[in-house]
Amino acid sequence: MAGRLQPVLAGVVTALVGFASSFTVVLAGLRAVGASATQAASGLLVLSVVAGLCAVWLGLRHRLPLSIAWSTPGAALLVATGPVSGGWPVAVGAFLVSGLLIVATGLLPTLGRAVAAIPKPVAGAMLAGVLLPLCTAPVRALVEVPRLAVPVLLCWLLLHRFARRWAVPGALVAAAGAIALTSSGGGGGGGMRPVIELTAPQLSLPALVGMALPLFLVTMAAQNVPGTAVLVGYGYRPPLGSVLRTTGLASVAAAPAGGHAVNLAAITAALAAGPDAHPDPDRRWIASVTAGVGLALLGLGAGAATTLAGWAPPVLVEAVAGLALIGALATALTSALADASTREAAVVTLVITASGVSLAAFWGLVAGCLMLLLFPRPNAAP
Template sequence: MLKDISGQAVGAGLLAAVVGFASSFAVIIAGLTAVGASSVEAASGLMALSLAMGLPGILFSAWLRQPVSIAWSTPGGALLATSAALDGGFAAAVGAFIISAVLIIIAGLFRPFGRLVQRIPLPLANAMLAGVLFGLCLAPFRAIAEQPLNGLLIFATWLLVARLNRLFAVPAAVVVTVVLIVLNTDLAGQDIGSIAPVAVLVRPAFSLEALGLALPLFLVTMASQNIPGIAVLNANGYRPEPGPLFTGTGLFSLAAAPFGAHAVNLAAITAALCAGPEAHPDPARRYWAGISSGAFYVLFALIAGAATAFIGAAPPVLIEAVAGLALLGAFAGAVTGAVGDAQGREAAVITFLVTASGLSFYGISGAFWGLLTGGLVMALDHWRKV
């Protein structure tokens, strides 16, 4: 293994870790806070997620000799951010995280269940994801309305850098946002915490509400992260068996859930950085990019407390603006996938509208009802044609 290490692969791993962390940690913190986490619990969750990304990334890449990148579920974080706090508080949310992790493990262990998940019509899965992301994607423009100068500076930075290199657009917007917060917020009187976060063990609570949150969390994690993650590896010439990878990410999600972590999964976007020729000309040596990205995620776990406390002291509208910019690409892809097929377009639109509306019954979020309603419409259309 040591003979295969290269500066190019380590650099690609560092870039993947920086982009993965900086582009969406605001989404994760916003999601954990929305479902009832305190600042200390959110910092614990961010730390647990970083470790749950880093350790399996190192293990899988070294074991398979393939550049396996692990990421937190950014769509899952967006789902949490658009959900209301559960009656059981953050303990119920942790119960949902555990249920979701168990479902991911089952999907990896039992092929029929995994195939059943993959048979969910893609237009409906994409429409549900688009509905989840819609509210957050409006945040940059709400920021412009509330704080015109700051909002425009953040948006303009993202727009201009994206024209040069889209990969760096969100990290550049994060840097500008941090500078604006430092210049415009009185941080001297704020307790921005210590560098090292404290692991907080949350006793889970299981309820119908927890199940209602767990099901869409599981579905968006599988449909928008795990399955595309396998596709990225395949596109670059790697053919790992999906089952063990799904099971492994589910096990790490299960271990991290009691500490406030919602889910980890195979990376999609950052996986291309580690699996592509940028990591090394020789595909057999690119696995060091996966190992190094995992190692850097473990290091980033140490700053989770400071990152969470800093965001807590910042104006929420600016943090939401950065989170929304980070999700625009995912939203565009989800919308395209939802309405691309004319036959399922009406069902997909209904799924999107129900999900985006925030409709909730019996404490179960709109994402579940959106998928259920869209599936019913699609089934009725199919029955009518038969």
């Protein structure tokens, strides 16, 4: 009985950790590009449901632990991008185009190889530049709302030391407690009930270049590629084409309701694919299917989660999101700066991407690639 329950319990943990550790990033990203509280709640709900359905479908079809999640780095990119000309409908149009690009990558291996050909230092630096502004939010929160931020950071530090996977969910609980003790309960903006609010997508060239293309690249480079690597590390051969087609179509379907992107899980992938899920690798797919069901059910609480976030000072919500991305920032910086011969190009990419200027992620990527093409790369030792 214990053996039968083990992958089910692992799936429940995967869903809880995946949702609690990064839903604040999603809300912050959607609000940053113009979503109202109700539209952000709709986006969180639809992302949870379609990601859960993808995990169930792919797990049952391929009998592999294919955990699916929303694009956390993509949400961080939205925070860095900020409002776009044309407002929320244009952002929704960018989500739609990004999803179509993911579908195209699943259909055309050549496009996938082109994405993979982006130099790793440049890709890592672009991701680091996207994450850096959000990862500084805990420091800003300490200055602006110390009474709320201090217990959150202390909880995160303690759990990070003794129970790392629960550090961000624990910080979220601490934030909720601090908000409950100090908030008058106003300003939530959304409702407690699950709600879907559809928006007709609009297209604009600046949003396609500055949001859709970087969202596609970040989702591929920071989610699908490392997610695949995790599965390969545990001895699986994931059907990447099928995964990309499925998650790309799901992203397209979710876009009008506010969903920015779904993809292979990277951070929580090991929870379902590793030996803790089940000693038998052929039974671990049950964990990813259970995680999919759990994530879809957790999405029904999107309205409540959005209301809670609305009661908090925005910098506190961003602080919890930043804590969730510290590990991703460390990984991105390591990838960007590991090779001494490409460090200058990586730093240029990082600085431009983190600058906050219009189309920053796109220009950071272009500048980094140009640096590698135009300047000789000395074979210096690190």
